[in-house]
Amino acid sequence: MSRNKPAVAYYITPHGFGHAVRSLEVIHRFLEIEPDYRVIPVSDIPEFLVEENVGRRLPMRRRRLDVGLVQLDSIRFDLDATLSSLERLYSKKSALIEEEIRFLKENRVEAVVCDIPFIPFPAAAECGIPATGIGNFTWDWIYTAYIAKEPRWQTIISWIRECYRLCTLFLQLPMHGDCSACPNIENVPLIARHSTRDPGDVRRILGIPADRKAILVSFTTLDVSREAQKLLERIEDVLFYFRRPLSLRFSNARCLDKWDLPYVDIVAAMDAVLTKPGYGIVSDCLAHGIPMIYTDRGVFPEYEILVREMSRSLAVTYLPSEDLYAGRWESAIRRIGCQVRSRTVVRTDGAEVCAEFISKQLMKHGCRK
Numbered sequence: 088m089s090r091n092k093p094a095v096a097y098y099i100t101p102h103g104f105g106h107a108v109r110s111l112e113v114i115h116r117f118l119e120i121e122p123d124y125r126v127i128p129v130s131d132i133p134e135f136l137v138e139e140n141v142g143r144r145l146p147m148r149r150r151r152l153d154v155g156l157v158q159l160d161s162i163r164f165d166l167d168a169t170l171s172s173l174e175r176l177y178s179k180k181s182a183l184i185e186e187e188i189r190f191l192k193e194n195r196v197e198a199v200v201c202d203i204p205f206i207p208f209p210a211a212a213e214c215g216i217p218a219t220g221i222g223n224f225t226w227d228w229i230y231t232a233y234i235a236k237e238p239r240w241q242t243i244i245s246w247i248r249e250c251y252r253l254c255t256l257f258l259q260l261p262m263h264g265d266c267s268a269c270p271n272i273e274n275v276p277l278i279a280r281h282s283t284r285d286p287g288d289v290r291r292i293l294g295i296p297a298d299r300k301a302i303l304v305s306f307t308t309l310d311v312s313r314e315a316q317k318l319l320e321r322i323e324d325v326l327f328y329f330r331r332p333l334s335l336r337f338s339n340a341r342c343l344d345k346w347d348l349p350y351v352d353i354v355a356a357m358d359a360v361l362t363k364p365g366y367g368i369v370s371d372c373l374a375h376g377i378p379m380i381y382t383d384r385g386v387f388p389e390y391e392i393l394v395r396e397m398s399r400s401l402a403v404t405y406l407p408s409e410d411l412y413a414g415r416w417e418s419a420i421r422r423i424g425c426q427v428r429s430r431t432v433v434r435t436d437g438a439e440v441c442a443e444f445i446s447k448q449l450m451k452h453g454c455r456k
Contacts, residue, residue, distance in 0.1 A: 093123075093125070093197045094124065094194050094195055095127070096190070096191060097110060097199075098152060098207045099128055099202055100130075100153050100155050100202060101132070101151050103155070104136065104365075105370075106203070107136050108140060108280065108367045109366065109370070110200075111128075111140035112438035113221065113445070114141055115140060115142065116438045116439050119442075120442055120443065121442075127146050127148055127194060129150050130151070131149050131151055140280070148190070152187070152204045152207065153205060153206065153226065154172045154173050160306075160310065161306035161308050161363060162363055162411075164385060170237065176206075180206070180246070183206055184209050184213070187210035188210045191214045192214060197449060197452075198211075198216055198217050198445060198448055198449050199217070200220075200445060202220070203220055203222035203224070205225075205226060205250035205251055208252075208254050209253050211253070211255075216452065217255040217256070218253065218255050219256050219257070220251070220266075221258045222257075222258075222260060223259070223262050223263040223264065224388070225269065227244045227247040227248045227268050228388065230243065230247070231388075232386055232388050254269040255448065256271050256273060257272045258275045258440075260277065260366075261274075261396070262277075262389075262393055262396045264389060275437050275440045276436050277373065278435075278437035279370040279437070280350075280374065281351065281374060282354070284356075289353065290356050293343075293353075295326060298324065300420070301325075301326050301328060302325055302326070302357060302358060303328050303354060304327050304328065304340075304361050306362065307332055309333060309412075311335060311414060312413075314414065315415075316335075319340075320338050322417050325339065326339055327339060327340045328342075328343055329341075329342060330350070331344050358424070359420070361381075361406070361419075362379065362381060363381065363382055363384045364379075364384070369397055370435075372401060373397075373400055373401065373435075378423050378428060379402075379404075380404055380419045381394065381404075382407065382408045382411045384408075402427065402428055404422045405419070406419040
């Protein structure tokens with residue numbers, strides 16, 4: 088891709104794949120309406136996500152500019168390590184902002200988009216270019232939940248809010264928390280991927296017999312003991328599908344990596360998804376009416392909002408995390424199988440709407456001719 092083209096720098100948080108997937112949907116739509124622009128993702132997300140969701144390689148800059156939450160596994164996180172990482176970031180804030188200013192100038196960047204790192208906002212303001220935020224929360228809101236136990240969070244939260252105040256426009260997704268740190272907010276529809284294959288065809292490709300249920304286990308890591316695996320092998324009428332880096336080694340588990348199928352096509356073909364509530368997988372299930380078996384994920388303010396919206400729109404059932412690790416899944420599977428599939432129609436063209444807003448920001452600030 089020619090470096091002579093003007094660029095948009097798209098910063099993506101390292102916290103989970105949900106932010107990455109929805110960001111890549113927006114990038115895909117933006118490049119359709121603005122083919123004369125380069126988009127440079129700034130993140131350390133895996134390359135396979137980019138190619139699967141955008142359909143091409145992009146000139147990625149591998150850089151982390153926020154922390155999110157330091158995860159112990161897909162469910163548990165380490166707040167002490169998270170705070171220590173943020174304090175190290177805070178101690179280098181001036182140098183980090185200067186580095187971003189140089190990057191923006193050297194790469195002819197005419198607009199910044201963030202989902203939802205905060206450091207790029209002061210850099211964009213210094214360069215006089217628009218900086219759009221996209222998300223259903225900002226990190227200051229998440230971290231505020233932890234002040235009561237550790238007052239050191241306050242300094243970090245105040246700094247983050249100062250950065251977010253320099254956001255030119257925040258595109259607020261459904262199922263959102265308090266994003267008021269950003270001064271100019273516009274509500275947009277849900278960003279969701281859409282399956283392009285018939286679910287029956289996908290089930291045939293995956294070899295799912297007519298008399299067996301298929302459940303997608305949507306985690307990146309999950310420690311399932313040998314005793315737990317034995318319990319799961321007793322659920323003989325269910326096949327459990329997973330994608331690496333998750334590794335499940337019981338006899339009725341099937342790794343998806345040998346099939347070249349988009350993840351959203353797999354979701355749409357399942358009888359249910361077993362997961363923690365995260366924006367990406369919830370959006371996929373909402374878009375296709377797929378039942379969800381969900382577990383808890385510690386103190387994370389977004390959790391209650393997602394569970395509330397899931398429960399309004401889908402067949403759902405709760406699996407306590409202690410039962411998840413112990414392999415006691417069968418009761419939840421039977422409960423979800425007895426529920427009538429429900430699906431509330433939701434607007435899911437948020438990627439197109441966000442791409443149009445980014446394009447308008449370029450025009451408004453005199454970038455796009």
